Amino acid sequence: MSEDRVGRRAALWRTAAGQRGYFTAAQAVDAGYSHQAQHYHAQHGNWLVVDRALYRLREFSDLPSEGDxxxxxxxxxxxxxxxxxxxxxxxxxxxxxxxxxxxxxxxxxxxxxxxxxxxxxxxxxxxxxxxxxxxxxxxxxxxxxxxxxxxxxxxxxxxxxxxxxxxxxxxxxxxxxxxxxxxxxxxxxxxxxxxxxxx
Known part of the structure; x- marks a missing residue:
């Protein structure tokens, strides 16, 4: 994995981790993911599509729900x-x-x-x-x-x-x-x- 990809992933992870794994398309852009890259990750199941321009990192979906x-x-x-x-x-x-x-x-x-x-x-x-x-x-x-x-x-x-x-x-x-x-x-x-x- 290239240094750029590792850096993007780490930046997105830092943002999403404080939001129970959720993040917006705008936050993904800020972390370095183009809209094309976002589409790719959603299509391949790396990111779960929650709503329009709202995603969740797949790893967080396995955590127990806190109800909120x-x-x-x-x-x-x-x-x-x-x-x-x-x-x-x-x-x-x-x-x-x-x-x-x-x-x-x-x-x-x-x-x-x-x-x-x-x-x-x-x-x-x-x-x-x-x-x-x-x-x-x-x-x-x-x-x-x-x-x-x-x-x-x-x-x-x-x-x-x-x-x-x-x-x-x-x-x-x-x-x-x-x-x-x-x-x-x-x-x-x-x-x-x-x-x-x-x-």
């Missing part, structure tokens, strides 16, 4: 600009019974991409609102609860998430109320009701 691979794919779809949020973030944190039928993502206000498979929320998140996971970012339990309350999520789902987050020491009552206040009266009301349900 689709969140990595949506992060790549958004070019890393989307943050998993709302009820999807509750599910990612295993809080309560949230099981949304579509993926919730928070994106910056100027974000233009669209898909029927996701619900996009527009907000500017701070670093303290977000946690890094392997291959994607997700809002913190505190932020996820407050944003679900603000979005008028089912109160039973909210009650369960608040109860578990408090029990696991992920949030405090004071910080929950403060986070809800920042998102407005609807968020405050939802969090207050969830806290009252614990009494």
């Amino acid at each position: 691979e689709q969140l990595v794919c949506w992060s790549l779809w958004s070019k890393g600009r989307a943050v998993v949020s709302h009820a999807t973030a509750l599910a990612a944190h295993d809080l309560g019974t949230a099981n949304p039928s579509r993926i919730h993502l928070t994106v910056p206000r100027g974000f233009r991409q669209k898909s029927d498979a996701v619900i996009l929320h527009r907000a500017e998140l701070t670093q303290s609102d977000v946690e890094d996971r392997m291959g994607y970012r997700v809002t913190t339990p505190l932020r996820a609860i407050a944003e679900c309350a603000a979005a008028d999520e089912d109160q039973d789902v909210l009650d369960g998430a608040v109860s578990e987050a408090l029990e696991r020491g992920m949030v405090s009552r004071r910080r929950l109320l403060h986070a809800a206040q920042l998102l407005g009266p609807r968020a405050e009301l939802g969090v207050e009701r969830a806290l009252e349900a614990l009494s």
